[in-house]
Amino acid sequence: MRETWHSIDDYAIIGNCRSAALVSRTGSIDWLCWPRFDSPSVFGRLLDPEGGSWSIAPTVPYRSTRRYLPETNVLETTFHCPGGSVRLLDFMPLQGARLDDSAVPEQEIVRILVCDRGEVPVTLRYVPRPHYGMKRFRLRERGRLGVRTEAGAELFLLESEFGLKVAPDGVSGCATLRAGERLRSTLVHASQWPAVFSPLTQAEQKLDQTVSGWRAWTLRLRFHGPERDWVVRSALVLRLLVFAPSGAVVGAPTTSLPERVGADLNWDYRYCWLRDASMTVRALFGIGCGAEADSFVSWLLHATRLTRPELRVLYDVFGNLPRGERERTGWSGYRESRPVRLGNAADNQLQLDVYGEVIDAATHFIAHGGEFDPETERMLRAFGEYVCRNWEQPDEGIWEPRGERRRNTHSLVLCWAALDRLLKLARGGNLHRAPLERFAMNREMIREVIESRAWNEQKRSYVATLDGDGMDAALLLMPWYGYIAPDHPRMQSTWQFLRRELGAGGSLLYRYRLPPGSREGAFGICSFWAAEYLAAGGGSLDEAQRWFDAVLPHANDLGLFGEEIDPTTGRVLGNFPQAFTHLGLISAALRLAERRGVETGAADETRRRA
Amino acid sequence: MNVGAWLLWGFAATVLLTTLMAAGQGLGYTRMSIPYMLGAAFTPHRERAKVAGFFVHLVNGWLFALVYIAAFHTLGRSGVVLGGLMGFVHAAFVLTVGMRLVPGMHPRMAVEEQGLSEKRQLEPPGFLALNYGRATPVWTTVAHLIYGLVLGGFYSVG
Numbered sequence: 111m112r113e114t115w116h117s118i119d120d121y122a123i124i125g126n127c128r129s130a131a132l133v134s135r136t137g138s139i140d141w142l143c144w145p146r147f148d149s150p151s152v153f154g155r156l157l158d159p160e161g162g163s164w165s166i167a168p169t170v171p172y173r174s175t176r177r178y179l180p181e182t183n184v185l186e187t188t189f190h191c192p193g194g195s196v197r198l199l200d201f202m203p204l205q206g207a208r209l210d211d212s213a214v215p216e217q218e219i220v221r222i223l224v225c226d227r228g229e230v231p232v233t234l235r236y237v238p239r240p241h242y243g244m245k246r247f248r249l250r251e252r253g254r255l256g257v258r259t260e261a262g263a264e265l266f267l268l269e270s271e272f273g274l275k276v277a278p279d280g281v282s283g284c285a286t287l288r289a290g291e292r293l294r295s296t297l298v299h300a301s302q303w304p305a306v307f308s309p310l311t312q313a314e315q316k317l318d319q320t321v322s323g324w325r326a327w328t329l330r331l332r333f334h335g336p337e338r339d340w341v342v343r344s345a346l347v348l349r350l351l352v353f354a355p356s357g358a359v360v361g362a363p364t365t366s367l368p369e370r371v372g373a374d375l376n377w378d379y380r381y382c383w384l385r386d387a388s389m390t391v392r393a394l395f396g397i398g399c400g401a402e403a404d405s406f407v408s409w410l411l412h413a414t415r416l417t418r419p420e421l422r423v424l425y426d427v428f429g430n431l432p433r434g435e436r437e438r439t440g441w442s443g444y445r446e447s448r449p450v451r452l453g454n455a456a457d458n459q460l461q462l463d464v465y466g467e468v469i470d471a472a473t474h475f476i477a478h479g480g481e482f483d484p485e486t487e488r489m490l491r492a493f494g495e496y497v498c499r500n501w502e503q504p505d506e507g508i509w510e511p512r513g514e515r516r517r518n519t520h521s522l523v524l525c526w527a528a529l530d531r532l533l534k535l536a537r538g539g540n541l542h543r544a545p546l547e548r549f550a551m552n553r554e555m556i557r558e559v560i561e562s563r564a565w566n567e568q569k570r571s572y573v574a575t576l577d578g579d580g581m582d583a584a585l586l587l588m589p590w591y592g593y594i595a596p597d598h599p600r601m602q603s604t605w606q607f608l609r610r611e612l613g614a615g616g617s618l619l620y621r622y623r624l625p626p627g628s629r630e631g632a633f634g635i636c637s638f639w640a641a642e643y644l645a646a647g648g649g650s651l652d653e654a655q656r657w658f659d660a661v662l663p664h665a666n667d668l669g670l671f672g673e674e675i676d677p678t679t680g681r682v683l684g685n686f687p688q689a690f691t692h693l694g695l696i697s698a699a700l701r702l703a704e705r706r707g708v709e710t711g712a713a714d715e716t717r718r719r720a
Numbered sequence: 721m722n723v724g725a726w727l728l729w730g731f732a733a734t735v736l737l738t739t740l741m742a743a744g745q746g747l748g749y750t751r752m753s754i755p756y757m758l759g760a761a762f763t764p765h766r767e768r769a770k771v772a773g774f775f776v777h778l779v780n781g782w783l784f785a786l787v788y789i790a791a792f793h794t795l796g797r798s799g800v801v802l803g804g805l806m807g808f809v810h811a812a813f814v815l816t817v818g819m820r821l822v823p824g825m826h827p828r829m830a831v832e833e834q835g836l837s838e839k840r841q842l843e844p845p846g847f848l849a850l851n852y853g854r855a856t857p858v859w860t861t862v863a864h865l866i867y868g869l870v871l872g873g874f875y876s877v878g
Contacts, residue, residue, distance in 0.1 A: 263853025
């Protein structure tokens with residue numbers, strides 16, 4: 111049994127836009143679900159010491175450093191040992207990295223260990239535990255065809271230049287590498303088709319093609335500010351979390367990494383949330399990823415068509431409703447944070463904000479040259495009708511608490527945004543036969559309710575719920591959706607109240623006021639919302655920049671953010687890495703760049719006139 | 721020989737066999753895909769191989785149906801029992817002899833004794849195609865039984 115757990119931020123992500131793995135700084139792949147993000151895990155040591163892993167590391171004491179090869183998702187971990195140093199390159203070949211006349215495995219991880227200096231004894235340990243460790247499997251050594259892990263008809267095939275010894279529960283191998291030598295290993299997966307092997311002789315070619323593939327992709331990114339490195343890394347993380355066959359973006363590649371260590375705030379994030387839709391589309395278009403944004407909107411419109419006019423909170427990568435939530439009993443959970451949940455029960459919640467998100471995303475799509483077909487127009491009108499009928503209902507709201515429903519201000523703002531965008535689409539000639547009067551009347555009614563009942567005169571602030579006095583960090587998005595100007599006195603005093611009420615030290619913010627006695631991390635994206643609010647006009651450019659810069663040190667050494675940040679230790683909490691937080695980073699950076707452009711333009715104009 | 725019936729029932733039997741095998745793949749019982757294996761002989765590209773292989777498999781289905789029909793005419797009768805029996809023999813042949821021969825004939829299939837090469841990357845089926853999952857022999861036999869039952873049941877010698 112492993113003595114200690116890794117910190118969540120000790121992990122790095124590798125992937126191929128269909129699935130992802132988490133690799134620790136000790137060279138161990140502790141999380142891998144194949145063939146897609148929400149498939150069962152084959153390595154799950156992230157959530158249980160016996161959950162399975164695949165490690166390659168020196169057998170002598172070492173210190174490790176790591177990085178991604180510049181502008182790629184190829185991970186390089188360097189082990190510095192007393193007698194020398196070795197580098198471990200980990201990657202999943204991109205589907206496009208097809209070599210001439212070679213077939214491509216369904217899924218594949220390539221690991222290349224290179225000795226740069228001295229002599230280093232190294233070891234490989236492969237411990238597969240298919241289907242969250244619940245499926246019986248058989249390990250078979252097949253000579254030149256590697257080691258087979260057979261679990262039902264599913265096959266995992268390990269090939270390696272380590273001399274491998276097969277035991278019933280795992281495979282191990284040892285070697286001593288001298289400067290200039292290398293050892294290559296691959297793991298391929300076959301779920302439904304005869305397996306395609308991955309000859310080790312092709313490993314370097316696949317590395318070159320994968321590096322080129324990622325660099326070609328990052329070349330397309332359109333962002334030229336001082337935050338470029340952060341934006342590029344965030345874009346690369348987001349790209350890994352896009353399920354390429356459908357365009358869906360998953361929340362995170364993991365399940366049940368706790369929001370509070372040792373407690374039960376453990377959720378499965380391997381699904382696609384509609385609440386991120388608008389920000390996703392804006393961020394993708396904003397940094398020049400038009401193809402990804404178009405695919406995402408297509409997925410969004412396809413997925414939502416299946417349940418319209420009602421929208422669910424989350425969908426799977428193909429737009430279907432996920433299987434019900436269940437627990438993986440028998441697993442300890444990360445640092446004893448039980449239960450380990452598979453599936454997400456939030457799909458049964460009512461979140462009225464998602465209507466605004468979907469319609470706003472569709473509006474961005476039109477603004478970037480897209481067109482609606484008649485079916486999509488019909489669907490958008492149906493969403494508008496649904497909002498008119500239901501905006502007075504209480505809902506769970508953006509944070510998905512598992513308790514009673516409330517009249518959430520953020521949800522109302524998004525209902526307002528939904529109708530506002532539909533009216534704008536209609537006026538722009540992009541939405542026909544919409545009941546404009548009804549939409550306009552309801553939009554005004556919603557505004558009246560927000561201004562009268564979501565504004566707390568005593569606190570001088572908008573508040574989380576109608577007639578309440580609590581605060582919700584999502585209110586920072588009110589200007590984002592165009593509901594109110596960021597420098598409006600009501601918004602300014604809301605910002606002051608929000609900072610007092612939800613400040614977690616420095617630039618960190620809690621998402622809402624926690625009940626007495628409860629504990630939770632600061633919510634990563636809320637800090638970026640604050641930076642964006644300031645950049646949009648809620649504060650000065652300098653204030654916004656300082657706020658943004660103060661959040662960045664809370665990323666791990668590779669620039670990856672989780673969902674939450676422990677305000678006392680600064681460590682990452684929750685599922686990792688988190689698309690939502692990286693979206694927030696990109697969105698805030700775009701707004702900062704926009705503001706800089708405006709101010710630079712104004713200064714130039716002043717100089718010119720002078 | 722009734723050419724129309726041969727084409728019709730040969731097609732129907734092949735489609736049923738292919739559907740059953742594909743269902744076995746989708747349900748996780750087997751990874752055996754005769755169309756993919758056939759198509760991979762022509763192209764390494766997975767999706768193109770599936771499409772090309774499907775058409776080759778369809779033609780194969782018609783050719784095998786000719787053998788069945790020749791047997792029906794030779795014996796002077798058809799019927800589900802005879803068709804089913806032939807389907808069983810057909811499956812046994814495919815699983816034992818056919819699967820053993822495939823690695824030697826297939827340009828992209830790895831050979832266990834020789835290991836991998838940059839061209840030979842496809843997993844060999846092994847005895848009874850057990851490499852593709854332990855339920856593969858059962859699933860393959862049932863699919864071929866159905867193939868024989870359709871031909872025997874619907875093709876009339878008279």
